[in-house]
Amino acid sequence: MREKLLRGLILDFLHRIYPRDIERIGVIEAFYKEFKPKDIEKALEYLKDKGYVEEREMEHPVRRFEVIRLYKITPHGIDLIEGTLCDNGIAFWEDE
Incomplete structure (x- = not known):
C-alpha cells in the first residue's frame, strides 16, 4: 500500500508544479x-x-559527461489526478 501512496504523492507533487519539470x-x-x-x-x-x-535527459550545464533527468506530469497523469482515469496501482490517500 505504501508503494501506491508514494506514486500518488509524486503525481500530486508534479501536478502542483505543472507545467514546470523538476530534477x-x-x-x-x-x-x-x-x-x-x-x-x-x-x-x-x-x-x-x-x-x-x-x-527528459539533458547534459549538465557545468559538469561535462553528466546527465540530468527531469520529470514532468503528462496529460494522462493529470487525467488520473482529476479522476477521469482510474489506476488501482496508485492511491491518493492513505487508508487507515
Missing part, C-alpha cells in the same frame, strides 16, 4: 524523509512506464 534529485528530496530513495526511483519508473510522467 530527479528534487523529487527524492521532497519525499526522502518518509520513503527510501530507491523506492522513490522505483515509483518514478512505474509512473513513467504507465505514461503518467515523462522523463
